[in-house]
Amino acid sequence: ARKIIIDTDPGQDDAVAILLALASPELEVLGITCVAGNVPLPLTSKNARVVCELAGRTDVPVYAGCDRPLARELVTAEYVHGKTGLDGIELPEPQMPLQEQHAVDFLIETLRDHPAGSVTLCPLGPLTNIATALRRAPDIAEKIAEIVLMGGAYFEVGNTTPAAEFNIHVDPQAAEIVFTSGVPLVVMPLDVTHKALTTRARVEAFRNLGTRVGHAVASWTDFFERFDMAKYGSEGAPLHDPCVIAYLLKPDLFTGRHINVEIETTSELTMGMTVADWWRVTDRAPNAMFMGDLDAEGFYTLLTERIARL
Numbered sequence: 001a002r003k004i005i006i007d008t009d010p011g012q013d014d015a016v017a018i019l020l021a022l023a024s025p026e027l028e029v030l031g032i033t034c035v036a037g038n039v040p041l042p043l044t045s046k047n048a049r050v051v052c053e054l055a056g057r058t059d060v061p062v063y064a065g066c067d068r069p070l071a072r073e074l075v076t077a078e079y080v081h082g083k084t085g086l087d088g089i090e091l092p093e094p095q096m097p098l099q100e101q102h103a104v105d106f107l108i109e110t111l112r113d114h115p116a117g118s119v120t121l122c123p124l125g126p127l128t129n130i131a132t133a134l135r136r137a138p139d140i141a142e143k144i145a146e147i148v149l150m151g152g153a154y155f156e157v158g159n160t161t162p163a164a165e166f167n168i169h170v171d172p173q174a175a176e177i178v179f180t181s182g183v184p185l186v187v188m189p190l191d192v193t194h195k196a197l198t199t200r201a202r203v204e205a206f207r208n209l210g211t212r213v214g215h216a217v218a219s220w221t222d223f224f225e226r227f228d229m230a231k232y233g234s235e236g237a238p239l240h241d242p243c244v245i246a247y248l249l250k251p252d253l254f255t256g257r258h259i260n261v262e263i264e265t266t267s268e269l270t271m272g273m274t275v276a277d278w279w280r281v282t283d284r285a286p287n288a289m290f291m292g293d294l295d296a297e298g299f300y301t302l303l304t305e306r307i308a309r310l
C-alpha cells in the first residue's frame with residue numbers, strides 16, 4: 001500500500017477525504033496531522049478524531065500542528081462549515097487521544113525514518129504544517145515522494161477573495177515555501193473541485209447505503225450545500241478535498257498540465273492568488289501538475305463504492 005500522511009483542517013469535505021482514504025486498501029495512512037484553517041486548531045484536531053472513530057479506525061494517530069499561519073492572522077470559515085467545522089450531524093465526543101508529539105515533528109521524523117520517495121503528503125488545508133517542516137528540516141524535501149494538495153484556482157479564480165482560494169489565501173507564505181520546494185506537486189484547484197458537485201442523486205446514494213458512515217456523509221454534504229448552492233447557483237456543492245485522495249486511487253479521473261505556478265504574497269488585493277501559467281506564456285520552470293478537469297461520474301462512483309465499505 002502507498003504510504004500517506006493527511007494534513008487537514010476538517011471541515012466536512014476534509015472528513016469525506018479522510019473516510020475515502022481509510023476505506024481504501026491501496027493506501028496506508030501513517031498519520032493525520034491537523035492545522036488551523038476552516039476552524040481553529042482545537043476543533044480541527046478534535047474533528048479528525050471524530051472522523052477516525054466514525055470509521056472505526058482509532059489506530060490512526062492524530063497530531064495537532066500549527067495554530068496559526070506563518071505571517072498572517074488566522075482567517076477561518078465557520079460561515080461555510082458551521083461553528084464546529086463539522087456541522088450537519090451530531091457525532092460523539094472522541095475517546096481516542098490526540099498524540100503528544102507536534103504534527104511538524106511527526107512529519108519530519110516520519111519522512112526521515114522512511115526511504116526516500118516512499119511517503120506522499122496530502123494537504124487538505126492551509127500549508128502551514130508542511131511549510132514549517134520544510135523550513136525546519138530542508139533535508140526532508142528529497143524524501144517526500146510527492147505532495148498532492150487541494151488549493152488554488154486558475155479559471156475559477158477565488159472563493160475567499162475575488163483572486164484567491166481559501167487554503168492558499170489563509171497562509172500564502174506557507175504556500176510559497178511548498179511551491180518553491182522542488183518537491184513534485186499535484187494540485188487540485190477549484191477548477192477541478194467545482195466540477196465535483198454533490199447533486200441530489202449523489203447525496204441520496206450516500207444516504208441509501210443505509211450505514212452510519214453513509215448517513216454522516218449525506219448529512220455533511222447537505223449542510224455544505226446550503227451555502228454553496230446559494231453562492232454559486234449551481235446544483236450541489238463542490239466536494240473539494242476528496243479529489244486529492246481520489247487522485248491517488250484513480251489518477252485517470254483527472255487531467256491537467258505540468259506548468260509553473262507562483263503564489264502572490266505581497267499584494268493585499270490578490271494575496272494568495274495562484275498565478276498559474278496555463279498557456280505557458282513564460283519560460284518559468286514548471287513546478288506543479290495543475291489539474292483542470294475531472295470525470296465527475298467516475299469520481300462519485302469511486303467515492304460511493306468506497307464509503308460503502310465503512
Ligand code: BDR
Nearest residue numbers: 011013014124166167240
Ligand atoms: C478548501 O477550503 C476549505 O473550506 C475546504 O475544506 C477546502 O479544503 C476549498 O477552498
Ligand code: CA
Nearest residue numbers: 011014124125
Ligand atoms: Ca480543507
